[in-house]
Amino acid sequence: MNNVNKKVLIVDDDDDLRRGLGLRLVSMGYRVVQASDGYYAVDVARREMPDVIVLDLGLPGGDGATVLDRYANSLELSTIPVIILSGREPITTEPIARQYNVVAFLAKPVDNGALAQALDDAAAGLRLSDRRLAAAASWVG
Amino acid sequence: MDKDPYRLLIVDASAADAALLATHLRAGSLVNAHVDHASSPDSALDQLADGAYDAVLLDLTTPPTTGPEVLDGLLPAAGRAAVVVLITSDSYPMADAALQCGAADYLVKGDRRTGHIWRVVVEAVRRRRAAVELDAAREEQLAEKGRFLSHISHELRSPLAVAYQFGSLLEDGIAGPMTAEQDEMVGVMMRNLEQLNLMIDDLLHVAQAEHAAVALDPVVVPVSDVVGEAVAGFRLAAGERGLTLTFTGRSAPDVVADPRRVRQIVANLIENSLKFTASGGRIDVLVAPDGDAVRISVRDTGRGVREADLSNIFERFFQGKQPDRIGREGLGLGLYVCRDLVERQGGRIAASSELGRGTTISFTLPIHQLAGVVEVPA
Numbered sequence: 384m385n386n387v388n389k390k391v392l393i394v395d396d397d398d399d400l401r402r403g404l405g406l407r408l409v410s411m412g413y414r415v416v417q418a419s420d421g422y423y424a425v426d427v428a429r430r431e432m433p434d435v436i437v438l439d440l441g442l443p444g445g446d447g448a449t450v451l452d453r454y455a456n457s458l459e460l461s462t463i464p465v466i467i468l469s470g471r472e473p474i475t476t477e478p479i480a481r482q483y484n485v486v487a488f489l490a491k492p493v494d495n496g497a498l499a500q501a502l503d504d505a506a507a508g509l510r511l512s513d514r515r516l517a518a519a520a521s522w523v524g
Numbered sequence: 525m526d527k528d529p530y531r532l533l534i535v536d537a538s539a540a541d542a543a544l545l546a547t548h549l550r551a552g553s554l555v556n557a558h559v560d561h562a563s564s565p566d567s568a569l570d571q572l573a574d575g576a577y578d579a580v581l582l583d584l585t586t587p588p589t590t591g592p593e594v595l596d597g598l599l600p601a602a603g604r605a606a607v608v609v610l611i612t613s614d615s616y617p618m619a620d621a622a623l624q625c626g627a628a629d630y631l632v633k634g635d636r637r638t639g640h641i642w643r644v645v646v647e648a649v650r651r652r653r654a655a656v657e658l659d660a661a662r663e664e665q666l667a668e669k670g671r672f673l674s675h676i677s678h679e680l681r682s683p684l685a686v687a688y689q690f691g692s693l694l695e696d697g698i699a700g701p702m703t704a705e706q707d708e709m710v711g712v713m714m715r716n717l718e719q720l721n722l723m724i725d726d727l728l729h730v731a732q733a734e735h736a737a738v739a740l741d742p743v744v745v746p747v748s749d750v751v752g753e754a755v756a757g758f759r760l761a762a763g764e765r766g767l768t769l770t771f772t773g774r775s776a777p778d779v780v781a782d783p784r785r786v787r788q789i790v791a792n793l794i795e796n797s798l799k800f801t802a803s804g805g806r807i808d809v810l811v812a813p814d815g816d817a818v819r820i821s822v823r824d825t826g827r828g829v830r831e832a833d834l835s836n837i838f839e840r841f842f843q844g845k846q847p848d849r850i851g852r853e854g855l856g857l858g859l860y861v862c863r864d865l866v867e868r869q870g871g872r873i874a875a876s877s878e879l880g881r882g883t884t885i886s887f888t889l890p891i892h893q894l895a896g897v898v899e900v901p902a
Contacts, residue, residue, distance in 0.1 A: 397682055397685075397686065398627060398681070399686040399690075400689065400818045401690035403686055403690045403693065404689055406693055406698060406699075407689060407692075407693060407698070410693075410696070410698045429616045431539035441678075462837055470682055470685070471677075490681075491681045491682065491684070492681065492684055492685035492687075492689065492717070493683035493685065493688075493689070494686035495692055495696075
């Protein structure tokens, strides 16, 4: 896969996590930009126009759900695919994920293979529901 | 004494007996008593559904409400109301049986001691209210414990995620090549981080299970595929430990279950087998139809479980005495979580074992029945 020149925005309030995840994404060929709270999540996204956003849900300055709302209400940002990466349980986050342009819900600590798959899905324009349908179809087959 | 009037419901087929009792209750009360009458358990159920009563006085001597069995239907409907049964002076064993079933107290029909009758009712109401409050407090305490465990589990994941990411960067050589010794050390670190993560999963599950918040998303599942995927995830780990891991059963019928949870159960069982099986041993995973269910078994040639421990292995925090086990103790929650997940999906889980020979843990999931299939005549 060719990730060169693809830009990923990492939104997380944990400096160490952003750094570790950033190194991982750079090793995969992505360019990485970062934001540490809900405010910069929107500000940096507008400025950098990333191809994908990796978003934590527990954030200062507007939590992940608020940030998703802000993306959804912005004409320029609403089409950017989002990968949610959170320590929270899917029970609370999946209903949120289905409402927005979310490609995958990933739980911390992230499985790097699942992260690569989610980034590929984002590039292919798949949403969470599409991917679930595809998975169901492959079971039937 | 309470200021609000007591709302009382007398359930008695005899209107005359009910009226007499109502007179005693009104005469003896220091507060107003609002007394209603139901002539049968069925009409009592209707009245209980309509209004909040403090106590139900249930006659057990006149048909059709004879015997304590009638309590089975009435007690759940009574809700916060205390149930006092009315018996005759020659039927004390019936009073005893009623108290065992959950009645708060009893009165003997024909007893004319007004003060005694009222005292029994007031005491029964007071005890019932205290019990209801205690239940609510317990419920809240449990929910609070769940919220606390859930919060802790989430907070623990953040530093764990960082350690895991940096460990995997080293492991994958992204920070430069490592010596064989460094590689082995990082491998140990990563295995332990994974174990820590599983412990957090278990903690979180227990926290949710106790206030019934475990998310299940049941769908029609080709169970062989799902179990096969879970098994495939352990091929490498089994190989590293010198174990043979096999999977048999490609053609089992579909079941109704949450595939994510099925993977979790199978992964938990295989991890357990990995922990307790020495190098050279084997782990066999089988999927096969079993009546109107599909049975999934994980069989290992590990240390086995002592017979005395076998009935306890699905209990919370249980850890068998295994001085020579491989690896270290977990939280003792893995099999408890498995049982909980299996039973929530309508299945059963069981274990058999022979010390020194191995253990088999198997669980069932209900087969998907095709609904609404209509045969069209030719």
